Amino acid sequence: MTTAGALGWKVLAEEGEARAGLVETRRGPVETPVFMPVGTLGTVKGTRFEELESEELDARIILGNTYHLWLRPGVETLRACGGLHRFTGWERALLTDSGGFQVWSLGDLRKIREEGVEFRSHVDGAQRFLSPEVSMEVQAALGAEVVMAFDECAPGEATHDEARRSMELTARWAARSRTRFDALQREGADAGRRGLDAARGLSGAQALFGIVQGATFPDLRRESLARTVEVGFDGYAIGGLSVGEEKGVMYEVVEEMAPLMPRERPRYLMGVGTPEDLLECVARGVDMFDCVLPTRNGRTGQAYTSRGRLNIKNARHARDTRPLDEACACAVCRRHSRAYLRHLHATGEMLAAILLTHHNLAFFLDTMRRVRQAIRSGEFTRFRREFTERLSSGVE
């Protein structure tokens, strides 16, 4: 276990490339492999914090987003309210994305320069300039346990030249992120530190993760990793995947990169993925994941089950008195039928989104719990095969 750092990390068990580990944050332990629900605007949409903390979901860490929270409610408000934990009432660990993803997802609304990114706010059209330094400042005001370096997320179909340019920019931004981040920690800008007892053998500071880019090109990915490790971070992420490239390509990049990433640091695959993706990428050596799928798809009528996806909008469920997933023990599956959930969705009732989101999160988080257990008991290979097989068997 690393001590005095911002984050503790140890590998508890390994099976092939898969590993079960423990990340110690200043706001509690996070067992890995872990799925981190996405809470872009300071809320995991459609859920209450009590649910996330409940034994059933037991989410140990959730995300927040720098770009979105920077626009609304804004840094000053966040500072005035004591950081994102106090502002939202979430007392467990947080990880904030840097805004790098918005460089990709809001591609039509920004211009990239060496200095940073000029965004035209999607909220009101105002010009807003985000740079590694600004991102670090906002993330200090947010006070998450894990801060992400500001990167450029290039499109999956980027050419080698484009990907190189982007990767090199990301590398320069990584160094700038590190520098500004360290200064902010020294200055005590970290809003999340307030009120914490600095026990647990940790420094009490925020942790900073670097992000490996390079699109689909192995040479660029390797160079990106080397340059990121050279800067030095508390953890390392693979970014720039599931942004338009083919699924097989994503697995290849992860398969090649994860084993090259420092063993003594947690490895985080950003923005991934489906239940199958999680299993595949755990098998390739990834420890941390986040994805909007369980929450977004919960709102749009799609349930993840042990036998694959179920579209609650389909007429075939109109009189189906069975739960979403007969193998699921979540509160929604214990109480409600597919017929009722379909009715709620069809009538536009907000409860439909709430219940499907709950089930989906329960499924994702429970799956990861089982993954961890399987790795620790040396049964991950079998678990993965059986789980994947069942996933593709189709909902009855």
Next chain:
RNA sequence: GCAGGGGUGGUCGAGUGGUUAAUGGCACCGGGCUGUAAACCCGGCGGGUUCACACCCUACGUAGGUUCGAAUCCUACCCCCUGCA
């Protein structure tokens, strides 16, 4: 009874002689969603044959009529709404 207005596809509602199987909305059916511009977006939606291009049939209250051609014009009838008796 008289005077106006009106009856269009599951529904509401455009269209008022010819690219009209008929604009739109809703409903319905299906699909998509991977570091959240997403409680959102896309497609289908009279019937039949066809892999498809395409073709055929049926349709704008009912029945006739005018016209090369009608949901659109004319006549009669039925029904609905409003006002006056």
